[in-house]
Amino acid sequence: MNPSVSSATNIDLRISKELTPSQKRNLLFNISLPLELLIQDFDSNWWPLISNVWTGFNSKKKANGDSSHTYTYRLTKHNQSSTRKEGIPSNKRRKIKIRPSHLCFAKIKVQKFVAEGKVCVECFENLPDHTHFLEESDKVKRPQAIRNLVEQEAIKNYRPPAILNAVKEYAAETMDLKSSVKELRLKEVTNIKYKVRGTLDVHLIGSSEREKNIQESIFFLEQQKYQVESYMISNKFTHGFVFIHQKQIENLEKYGWLTLIDSTHKTNQYDYRLFTLYIRNRYSCWDVGAHFFVSNEDSDTIAEALKIIRQFAPHWKPRYFLQDQSNVEANSIKLAFPGLKNGKQECDSIFCTVHLVRTWMSKIYDVKTRQKMIQAMYKWTRIGCEAFIQEAINECPVPTIKQYIKRYYVKNNHQWALWVRCYRRELPWSKYTKTHDHNIKQPCTLIESIIY
Numbered sequence: 212m213n214p215s216v217s218s219a220t221n222i223d224l225r226i227s228k229e230l231t232p233s234q235k236r237n238l239l240f241n242i243s244l245p246l247e248l249l250i251q252d253f254d255s256n257w258w259p260l261i262s263n264v265w266t267g268f269n270s271k272k273k274a275n276g277d278s279s280h281t282y283t284y285r286l287t288k289h290n291q292s293s294t295r296k297e298g299i300p301s302n303k304r305r306k307i308k309i310r311p312s313h314l315c316f317a318k319i320k321v322q323k324f325v326a327e328g329k330v331c332v333e334c335f336e337n338l339p340d341h342t343h344f345l346e347e348s349d350k351v352k353r354p355q356a357i358r359n360l361v362e363q364e365a366i367k368n369y370r371p372p373a374i375l376n377a378v379k380e381y382a383a384e385t386m387d388l389k390s391s392v393k394e395l396r397l398k399e400v401t402n403i404k405y406k407v408r409g410t411l412d413v414h415l416i417g418s419s420e421r422e423k424n425i426q427e428s429i430f431f432l433e434q435q436k437y438q439v440e441s442y443m444i445s446n447k448f449t450h451g452f453v454f455i456h457q458k459q460i461e462n463l464e465k466y467g468w469l470t471l472i473d474s475t476h477k478t479n480q481y482d483y484r485l486f487t488l489y490i491r492n493r494y495s496c497w498d499v500g501a502h503f504f505v506s507n508e509d510s511d512t513i514a515e516a517l518k519i520i521r522q523f524a525p526h527w528k529p530r531y532f533l534q535d536q537s538n539v540e541a542n543s544i545k546l547a548f549p550g551l552k553n554g555k556q557e558c559d560s561i562f563c564t565v566h567l568v569r570t571w572m573s574k575i576y577d578v579k580t581r582q583k584m585i586q587a588m589y590k591w592t593r594i595g596c597e598a599f600i601q602e603a604i605n606e607c608p609v610p611t612i613k614q615y616i617k618r619y620y621v622k623n624n625h626q627w628a629l630w631v632r633c634y635r636r637e638l639p640w641s642k643y644t645k646t647h648d649h650n651i652k653q654p655c656t657l658i659e660s661i662i663y
Contacts, residue, residue: 221247227256232356233387236260240345242319245333250323253330259355260388264348265319276325281335284317285348303576349391357382357392358403365404375400421481425452440519449512451483451505453519463500464526466490470500471533472540474508484508486516510542517547528556535566536627562627564588574615580607584616588628596628 222230227248230238238246239261248257265282272278318335360382364374375397383389429439432454441452455463463470471489478485484507488500501523503516521527529548534540541560548558568585575581580603587599600621607613625631 220244224249224252227252231387232260233390236345236354236388236391239319239332240264241317242332242334245331248330248332250325250328250330253332259359260391262355263352264345264354268318278323280321280323282319282321284315286351287315287317300576346390349394353395353399354388354391356386357388357395361395361400361403362407365400365407368408371397371401371404374404424481429454438523440523442515442519444511444515447507447509447511449505449507449509451503451512451516453501453503453516453523455501455520455523459500460524460527462490462492462498463488463520463524466492466498467500467524467527468530469533470529470531471497472544473535474540479504481506486513488520508539510539510546513540513543514546517543521547529558530556532558532560533563534560536562536570560626561632564627564629567627575612577607577609577612580609580612580616584620587624590628591630593624593628593630596624596630600624 227235235257239257264285266285268281268283270278270280320333320335322331322333323329324331357378360378361374364377369377375395378400379392379395382392425441429441429452432439435456437454437456438460439452439454441450443450467488467490469491473487473489475485475487476482483504486503486505488502489497490500492498501520503520505512505516532540532544534544544558544560549555550557567588571581571584575584583599583603583606587596587603590596590599600616604613604616604621607616620627
């Protein structure tokens with residue numbers, strides 16, 4: 212028998228069963244005297260209760276299987292955090308909580324003796340006890356015992372709110388772990404269930420084989436009388452498929468002079484992007500013109516889909532595309548509709564003002580400069596618009612914002628400023644409103660309401 216084991220306080224199975232989980236946690240939190248336990252009992256009934264307090268520091272393993280592990284307090288912090296950079300507006304700062312340094316230096320040493328089947332837990336080199344309460348650790352992370360309870364309920368496929376209530380009730384009343392479980396949140400329960408069972412709509416995903424799943428989708432669409440065509444870009448190893456209904460072809464050819472293009476992410480397990488083309492019908496409401504999936508959001512792959520749609524709808528001749536401020540979409544439109552230089556109708560891209568202002572809120576974070584740019588956007592004359600842009604540049608106190616405006620908004624104001632659309636009264640300001648004559652939000656189709 213190792214001397215360190217023989218001199219420790221022995222806790223056999225009988226005593227271990229008499230102790231409550233809360234008492235076990237307290238014994239392993241502040242270790243005044245070495246504790247001796249059976250390996251199986253320690254791994255199953257003791258350590259999961261306190262796993263959120265300690266984190267591995269170093270370990271050693273001998274040839275005979277014996278091991279020694281040193282654990283430090285999870286919130287131990289030796290160095291002080293760096294200070295924030297100066298000159299950054301408060302609305303641009305990340306909201307973080309800085310832990311104070313030199314808060315606690317407690318460590319424990321866990322030795323496992325395989326031949327004896329025992330574990331010895333002791334304070335490491337007589338370091339001081341914790342300078343805080345056990346509840347501080349529970350606020351940061353939940354012990355493995357609580358997570359195991361959540362996993363057991365998640366296997367039964369209950370809803371996260373029901374799992375949360377059941378675990379809190381059981382842990383508080385049966386296991387005497389009320390202080391440990393009170394910090395458990397619904398978001399954490401949802402994440403644990405996702406790892407155990409996958410998404411709640413896993414039954415809608417389909418086959419796990421991608422090619423088989425795509426073929427089944429194409430077969431379903433053809434049964435619904437959609438025209439479907441798949442394609443592949445060999446030099447980029449990307450692919451996709453286009454699907455369009457006959458009624459959508461008619462709308463696209465009749466009203467497609469102004470076409471909205473928009474993408475939706477995370478609609479499937481393969482991370483294919485769903486692109487949708489919209490047109491404004493005779494009621495001035497957005498209606499679906501076509502759909503296509505692409506494996507990668509690059510210009511060549513999107514352009515090929517637009518060319519296929521043009522083959523399905525040969526009389527579709529778009530004059531304007533309303534899009535987000537995306538270079539990929541803009542380049543794909545140029546590739547699919549090259550314009551007058553190739554003997555085709557000119558096709559221009561215009562930006563959605565709603566998305567543009569959202570971009571400015573993060574990129575042009577100086578309020579006065581952003582207000583000047585918004586005034587430039589809503590100016591009804593080109594000369595007035597350009598004057599406001601120049602004022603914004605001249606009066607901006609931040610050099611990086613000045614460079615940003617010069618690079619992205621000086622030469623292309625015909626794409627985002629409304630002086631162009633004021634003289635073409637049929638053009639909308641954004642995806643969400645009717646023409647500027649009617650400053651109200653119009654009723655949208657079912658698909659648009661789902662996307663937005």
